[in-house]
Amino acid sequence: MANGIGSGWYPHYDLRSRIQHTKLDTGVVGMYPARMERMEEPATVDFKGVLSGLVEHFNTQLNAPDNLLKDVMSGNDDVDIHDVMTSMAKAEINVNVATTVVGKIIQTYDKIMQIQV
Numbered sequence: 001m002a003n004g005i006g007s008g009w010y011p012h013y014d015l016r017s018r019i020q021h022t023k024l025d026t027g028v029v030g031m032y033p034a035r036m037e038r039m040e041e042p043a044t045v046d047f048k049g050v051l052s053g054l055v056e057h058f059n060t061q062l063n064a065p066d067n068l069l070k071d072v073m074s075g076n077d078d079v080d081i082h083d084v085m086t087s088m089a090k091a092e093i094n095v096n097v098a099t100t101v102v103g104k105i106i107q108t109y110d111k112i113m114q115i116q117v
Helices: 045-071 081-114
Strands: none
Touching: 045 081
């Protein structure tokens, strides 16, 4: 079998048992009712919680290269210099995004303050 079908490599999922059924009947014989709601509920967090979570994540990403570099210097075999370089690139991207977001917030604040009531 050149294409791999039937070779056992592809996973088999029982999707029918994973669908959450509702009381809505489709009216078609043999067709299961459609799921009308999400299976998971979204977490609702206020703006302050989201912002503080972003700041905590930013601090973690910013300190990660230093921590990894200390591990490399101490001889930890689980961490190599490529991990440090990847972490530094991620930290640089996070700083650029944070700088852009702060700039946009300041621009928005200035525009709001210019509105005459």
